[in-house]
Amino acid sequence: MKFKVILALAASISSFHAMADCLGDICTGEKVINSYNEVSTVLAIDSTENKVVTKNSSGTLRSFSSSELSDEVSSSTLPSGKIVIDEYNIIGTVNTVFRNGKVVYRRNGYSSDTVGSNLSPEIKENGSLRGGTRIIDEYNIRGEVGRMFQNGATFYRRDGYSSDTMTANPRNLILRTDRHGDLSRQ
Numbered sequence: 001m002k003f004k005v006i007l008a009l010a011a012s013i014s015s016f017h018a019m020a021d022c023l024g025d026i027c028t029g030e031k032v033i034n035s036y037n038e039v040s041t042v043l044a045i046d047s048t049e050n051k052v053v054t055k056n057s058s059g060t061l062r063s064f065s066s067s068e069l070s071d072e073v074s075s076s077t078l079p080s081g082k083i084v085i086d087e088y089n090i091i092g093t094v095n096t097v098f099r100n101g102k103v104v105y106r107r108n109g110y111s112s113d114t115v116g117s118n119l120s121p122e123i124k125e126n127g128s129l130r131g132g133t134r135i136i137d138e139y140n141i142r143g144e145v146g147r148m149f150q151n152g153a154t155f156y157r158r159d160g161y162s163s164d165t166m167t168a169n170p171r172n173l174i175l176r177t178d179r180h181g182d183l184s185r186q
Contacts, residue, residue: 001083008162011170020045020046020047021045021047022045023047023050023052023066024066025053025071025099026042026045026069026071027042027045027071028042028043028044028045029041029042030071030072031071031072031096032052032054032069032070032071032072032098033069033070033098033100033102033104033115034054034062034064034068034069035068035072037102037114037115038056039056039057039096040054040055040056040057040062041054041055041056042054042069043055043061045066050063050065050066050067051063051065051066052064052065052066052069052139054069063155070098070099070100070102071098071099072096072097072098072099073097073098073099074097076123077095077121078094078097078103078119078121079094079133080094080095080096080097081093081094082094082121082122083093083121083122083147084103084105084120084121084122084149085119085122085149085151085153086105086107086116086118086119087116087118087121089166089168090107090108090135091108091147092105092106092107092108092114092119093105093106093108094119095113095140099115101117102115102116102117103115103116103117103119105119106143120149120150120151120153121149121150122147122148122150123148123149123150124148125148126152126154126170127170127175128147128175129148129154129170129175130139130144130145130146130148131145131147131148133145133175133185134175134176135156135173135174135175135176136173136174136176137156137158137165137167137172137173137174138167138172138173141158141159142159142176143156143157143158143159143161143165144156144157144159145173146164147164148170151168152168152170152175153166153167153168154166154167154170156173
């Protein structure tokens with residue numbers, strides 16, 4: 001069976017009229033993502049036909065128009081290893097970013113990667129809030145800020161609770177203080 005696949009690939013590649021290393025931003029040997037959110041590696045390019053042969057992680061060979069593919073890029077806002085939160089408020093870690101804005105990331109607690117495009121990176125501070133800041137939430141429960149994300153999602157641990165609470169609106173959190181003007185805590 002593998003021999004037939006290799007022969008089919010050889011025939012496909014040898015039938016390419018003008019083999020090229022790159023076609024626009026798509027180059028042989030690079031990771032690409034197609035319109036089905038499938039990540040694969042470029043094996044061959046035919047510049048006269050504007051066709052690209054790819055191989056995915058399960059070994060399937062496919063031919064695409066170069067316009068159906070997007071190449072891997074480096075991102076300063078979402079580098080590999082960056083902690084992010086997705087549109088479902090699930091935290092994960094960035095693996096690969098593509099030119100079309102799609103990102104391959106691993107959600108915490110999941111065993112396989114996910115492709116998304118609406119991700120927000122973790123930040124160290126949001127105004128006067130930072131990790132470890134003592135707060136009082138909108139229900140007058142004291143707690144401490146844990147993680148914050150650029151989209152405003154803020155995780156905090158309420159005093160006496162064993163898991164985090166999330167708010168999408170950090171303005172609901174008030175900085176806890178022992179002194180306010182002439183008033184002080186005894």
